[in-house]
Amino acid sequence: MAKDMTLLWGSGSPPCWRVQIALEEKNLQGYNQKLLSFEKGEHKSKEVLEINPRGQLPAFKHGKIILNESYAACLYLENQFKSQGTQLIPEGAAEVGLMYQRIFEAQPLAQKIGEVLYYNWKVPEGERHDSAVQRNKEALKEEMKIWEGYLQGCGDFLVGKSFSLADVIIFPVFAYFIRNGGSEERYPNVAAYYKKLRDRPSIKKTWPPTWIDGPGMGTLKDI
Amino acid sequence: MAKDMTLLWGSGSPPCWRVQIALEEKNLQGYNQKLLSFEKGEHKSKEVLEINPRGQLPAFKHGKIILNESYAACLYLENQFKSQGTQLIPEGAAEVGLMYQRIFEAQPLAQKIGEVLYYNWKVPEGERHDSAVQRNKEALKEEMKIWEGYLQGCGDFLVGKSFSLADVIIFPVFAYFIRNGGSEERYPNVAAYYKKLRDRPSIKKTWPPTWIDGPGMGTLKDI
Incomplete structure (x- = not known):
């Protein structure tokens, strides 16, 4: 269970989606999450800006560690949970x-x-x-x-x-x-x-x- | 000695430069290299296009493995030469x-x-x-x-x-x-x-x- 992780996301955004896929593959279910609406401008809301000052989604944190760039989040998750779930970096x-x-x-x-x-x-x-x-x-x-x-x-x-x-x-x-x-x-x-x-x-x-x-x-x- | 590596590069390009820095930090000196001129359009030359079909610099290969995107080259070099030269991914x-x-x-x-x-x-x-x-x-x-x-x-x-x-x-x-x-x-x-x-x-x-x-x-x- 990944109760120390929080993901604020928008539907249909490839950057948000890839973080969600990485979390599933690494067996990191049970994280806190909230679906926000781009149409309503919720990516510029206070709760997003507190994690991501650029006002973009995803806004993602693991404890106090902030990973708002989707590539960064994916690489971090693989680095920190190498032996858990799917191995996402090949061997050769x-x-x-x-x-x-x-x-x-x-x-x-x-x-x-x-x-x-x-x-x-x-x-x-x-x-x-x-x-x-x-x-x-x-x-x-x-x-x-x-x-x-x-x-x-x-x-x-x-x-x-x-x-x-x-x-x-x-x-x-x-x-x-x-x-x-x-x-x-x-x-x-x-x-x-x-x-x-x-x-x-x-x-x-x-x-x-x-x-x-x-x-x-x-x-x-x-x- | 990194004789199985080849770097085609242009002067003053941050993407080229970061690959050069990574190679130095990983003690991978002695690679084949060639300085090309953006002004003369040499990044669109046949020798570049053979490695990088997008006609961009850097064009970099390690043996048959092609890494033209500078971020990719840096991450690959650290992944493959973890214990050589400077450790470029921290511990915590x-x-x-x-x-x-x-x-x-x-x-x-x-x-x-x-x-x-x-x-x-x-x-x-x-x-x-x-x-x-x-x-x-x-x-x-x-x-x-x-x-x-x-x-x-x-x-x-x-x-x-x-x-x-x-x-x-x-x-x-x-x-x-x-x-x-x-x-x-x-x-x-x-x-x-x-x-x-x-x-x-x-x-x-x-x-x-x-x-x-x-x-x-x-x-x-x-x-």
């Missing part, structure tokens, strides 16, 4: 290297998805340009093609023969892509990977509750 | 947690520096707006204030009493800020940290050669 040098490489390549992927999805939210009205929107879409298409290649002939997991931090961190990004209308037909390897992992217990149990009642907005449908 | 849970948290908070810092420095390079002429430039500058000022706070009362290192991956990864970002005109007066804690570490052997030995012959461009002087 080649697998370790590939795992770290893929984890950090997922950052431009997530960023490019965000630049398409949140363009109107990030860029004030008078500064918007169709040419920028098109460029962002093209950049995301190129990035997705790279990942489609990586997943060619991939087994059940992103790295080697077992579930690792690469899956913890990257699965929510692909799920987010598909949820927002990303094409399963144009990226069949990504879709196959997604389908293989979506029923894994740690993932199914933490599936974003706001995703259960119907499809998303389809913003990424032409990517 | 509080220090481990703070180290990971700071490492990943350095990503928005580096991104905000980049958004100010490279605005004209990233944004096509017809899409540029003074309001965006101002907003980027304000965001960087706010970010620097956060770090100035983190470094208040800090000892010689970012985390605890010893040099860690936090210093490997973040020192080059502060050095880059100062090199490009960032104020040592407005951010005295950042400047003090910078001065404490700049003569550390691993850092001095790998100091960007293009920085030695005089000051930088001063682009960040009003931050």
Whole structure:
């Protein structure tokens, strides 16, 4: 039981979701948690700001140790609970290297998805340009093609023969892509990977509750 | 001797520099290396693309294991050479947690520096707006204030009493800020940290050669 841990989270946020998956995989159930609403601005509330002064979710702490960056939380949990639950860092040098490489390549992927999805939210009205929107879409298409290649002939997991931090961190990004209308037909390897992992217990149990009642907005449908 | 490692790098790039520092700290001297010129576009050359299909530096490999993302390379080197050279992940849970948290908070810092420095390079002429430039500058000022706070009362290192991956990864970002005109007066804690570490052997030995012959461009002087 992880009663000394607290997670404030928002539904459908890949950074929040990966922390939830890591906690499940490390058998750290029973932590204190609270689902907050991005729409209502609850990520800027006092209880979040007390843990995460940037006013972002996740806001996560283990005792007095604060880990608000999702990658930091995942790496910390594996470091501190190595022999508990799923071993999330593989043994062999080649697998370790590939795992770290893929984890950090997922950052431009997530960023490019965000630049398409949140363009109107990030860029004030008078500064918007169709040419920028098109460029962002093209950049995301190129990035997705790279990942489609990586997943060619991939087994059940992103790295080697077992579930690792690469899956913890990257699965929510692909799920987010598909949820927002990303094409399963144009990226069949990504879709196959997604389908293989979506029923894994740690993932199914933490599936974003706001995703259960119907499809998303389809913003990424032409990517 | 690290003859089975190859690093293609560019001078003054924090991602390249941190890999060089990590290699020094892990006593991995003697690796194959080549300094390439961003100005001449050598990061898009065939020899880079063979290691790093994104055409970015660093391009790094250990045998057949490719680690082009600088965070990935640093984490991999510590994972594979734990007992060699400087131990770069601390022992205590509080220090481990703070180290990971700071490492990943350095990503928005580096991104905000980049958004100010490279605005004209990233944004096509017809899409540029003074309001965006101002907003980027304000965001960087706010970010620097956060770090100035983190470094208040800090000892010689970012985390605890010893040099860690936090210093490997973040020192080059502060050095880059100062090199490009960032104020040592407005951010005295950042400047003090910078001065404490700049003569550390691993850092001095790998100091960007293009920085030695005089000051930088001063682009960040009003931050």
